[in-house]
Amino acid sequence: MAATAGKLPLSDSFDILLVEDNADLAGNIIDYLEALGHRLHYAADGEAGLREALVSPVDIVLLDLALPHRDGLSVCAEIRRRADRRVPILMLTARDTLDDKLSGFAHGADDYLVKPFALAELAARITALARRPQLGQSHRLSIGPLIIDRQARVAIRDGQELRLTPLLWKLLLLLAEAWPNPVSRDAVTARLWGDEPPSSDSLRAHVHLLRQVVDKPFDQPLIETVHSVGFRLKAEP
Amino acid sequence: MAATAGKLPLSDSFDILLVEDNADLAGNIIDYLEALGHRLHYAADGEAGLREALVSPVDIVLLDLALPHRDGLSVCAEIRRRADRRVPILMLTARDTLDDKLSGFAHGADDYLVKPFALAELAARITALARRPQLGQSHRLSIGPLIIDRQARVAIRDGQELRLTPLLWKLLLLLAEAWPNPVSRDAVTARLWGDEPPSSDSLRAHVHLLRQVVDKPFDQPLIETVHSVGFRLKAEP
């Protein structure tokens, strides 16, 4: 998998979801971007794209606006509404009026590229998008008694540093980034393991381990399970 | 750090540094963006812009490329090299060839806008660049005393959080989405269980359970039975 949960995109290659119904154009884009080392995921219509965007751990979404069944704008808005993290979305479209662009941004796009475009510019914008800071400008997250510094890879609760294995670190970061929203088990699994999750439900075990570190030594538990949904961090702002 | 750094993003207005030597254009941009509520900082040449970017707590930099004394590209690269945080940089320039754009991104730009441009597009791109996760702003339904946040998976009535099992959550969401219309039993059954509904009429039991949670603790019932039709939420807008 790739989608490297927990890391900032350190590498120059990304998991990219392309939602585009024109097979020729899609083929070109896929060839070009894969030649650059990216991993392409493909959806030919809006519904499929939405589904993929919600469950797949992609780093960026390239979204055509003219799609069968469902307009790209509504797909974009729904990704924003339902995704548990803010995946960058780049709109690709022939619609080039000012109103079109404004509408695109208003629906939650991060960038907007008018067809026809140079593949090299697309690649440059993808790189620029993927390295934008995802959460505020800060590598620091502060959630109730928790302070997380992604750069230093350190998590502190009530002044005490938490000792976290790589996987537990990713897991905590995921919960922290989604806060105060819950994260579904599926989403966690997808972002921790991608397409090949462990056969057993080892997420249970890891959540248990995370609790040992994050909650056990303290009075109030931070990690809350939302039954048959997933988990969330519980803390006052 | 940016003026708003450290705080959660509460506002849609930013500290913006404009580096641009053309006074007329600069004036237009400043007027337009200030009218939108942003706070503008201004530098007329590359040196001043660089100094400002390194010490001022701005949220975003708008950088002209054709500057006296020092080219915008080198200013951009130096900001990236020396700043202790990754401030978003949007390049504004008349240079419109593909190579120009690629060079801009290669020097660390986050976005690239070719002159002449519409001020509205500039504003939209600024928002997209500076956008942070809107906490609490997620998708909300508000029905009378009821507030439902799908993203947070939380329902609140009169300030009190309702504890809902997965099925009851779906059920309430169904009613809320249909509001103020009633939903037929068949429709509910279909959307809760699809093709294989439980053999008994367990919808009755679930509506009962939902009432225990949503209505029982309060004065006025919200859930209304429409005899031989289905159910509806009853509330004033």
Added chain:
DNA sequence: CGCCATTTGACGTCGATTTGACATGGCGAG
């Protein structure tokens, strides 16, 4: 080898859903 991180499988518990039995109430037929 020995250490650490992760995975696995087993088990007990608890919450969620279903079921069936019974009570209540609206509404049309007579």
Added chain:
DNA sequence: CTCGCCATGTCAAATCGACGTCAAATGGCG
């Protein structure tokens, strides 16, 4: 107006699946 039926409300017991917990197995790495 009353009876009786059918839709609905109520409840507790039964079933089922999700979750927490743990210890042991696995696997990479020095």
